[in-house]
Amino acid sequence: MTVPTDYPDPDSVTSHRAPPGPGQRMGLRAGAGTLIVAALAVGGAIANWRPINGGGAEARERPFVQAGRFGETVSTRVFDATVLDVRGAAKVSNGGQSHDTAGVWIVLRVRLATRDRAMSIGYAALRDQRDREFRATTRFTQPLVGAGRVLQPGIPVEGDLAFEVPRDAATRLSAYFGQEQIDIRMDDLAEVLLPTVDKARVDEWASAPAPVPLASARAVAP
């Protein structure tokens, strides 16, 4: 038998694959469907992965900090903050009642103003050189922070904020202000580096017997 040269030689076909039968076809399709579902499951798991304090979440979701100096207005996206004065005391008085401390009170005179809409300043804190955070005290009501005082756009409000800190932390502090009260991730923060004080000055504050009265918040001229 001879085969024309225009056609392939049957003997030259070295391997073949049999056509899949009905059952095998169903198996192939089921396998493809399983792979699709598995891909969706894996993709969904990755897309919905919310690591808690993992994968650099703390750094990735850190606040947007606008830094400024003492006495200057620090502008964030939604509000302006100015630290006008820093005082220290062993006791503070608010509403006719005095409050002492085992550390020292740091009292800031601040001016706050919102930009676009009525809102409250929910976060006020001091941080020392060891990055320890001291929130504005909750031992008594401070109407300038929290949900108590709603600021109107373009109408600044001044008042005192009291913080209770250890003596060793009082020498060099930074003040932070933000809109959110609890969750400050990816929030706007205003940072103001406070003037450095020496330890002798801190001891003097801590030994002063007279309480320092806290000024209530009041609106000032725009």
Added chain:
Amino acid sequence: MTQPPPVPSGQGLDALAPPPPAPPRRDPLAPPPPWTGPPTVILRYAEVDTAVLPVVEPGPPPAATPAAPPPHPSTAPWPVPTATPPASFRTAPPNPPTVLPAALAATSPEPGTPLAEPGTAAPAAPEGAGSGQVGWWRRNRWGLLALLPALVLALGPGVKDGYEQYSQAEYLEPVGVGADGWVEFAAARIRLVELVEVPSVPARGSRQVTLPEGVRVWRATLAFELPDPEALIGCLPYLEDRDGRLFSANPPELNGARLPVTRCAADDPAQRSLQTEAYFVLPGPATPAALRIVKATQRPRYARLPVG
């Protein structure tokens, strides 16, 4: 004595035989003689479903003469071979040419043109018309059908989550007033009766209201029609100035003033209409532009009543 011619080495006496006669010449236009030899199969490849399968089909016999061109299979008068192809082969129906897959045919100069094979080309049968060759769409029909639910599963949760976050984040969709000056909002009707600047506000008891310089006080009067007495419970009025800033009603700057309570629902459930007042403090240069009524459960919609 005559010596015989020398015998070539290795050929024996055949070398001395006369040459065989030349085969008779054949008319090239005459039909070829019938094939009497064993059946011949030609292997070709065609894409069937997802596997490339060798297709066994009857092929032409070897040429009768070296000069004769190989005849076309579909016109070859040879008897159909009776040999049974191997079990692993699929016997293709008697239409031969391999047609480009649809995806490849799209790039071909003439889509659907059979692969040019000299002597074997034939018009391609319509796709899916029993030709035994399956196009791309048909081969992938299950995948294409599964694509729609797969997309829904893949994108649906994200779209739903995004829409919910969008709806709950901000008041983004204002509802404007109709021709009669009323706003249909949250199954209630709202109208801005007036917005006026007031020179001062009355103090409560012996207290005094001290406002900083450079601010002005505005009073808005609102009318509500409440088919449902609780339709607007929890609503909050805001005053919007021309710069888009939003001022809340009855702010802390007015602490100590004797102000009416701004309410969005009547004390008497049988009462279907209500009028209330709200006070605002704005910086001196600010000019009111509209009054907004927001309600958390209606986000992102809010009622916007332009001033004037």
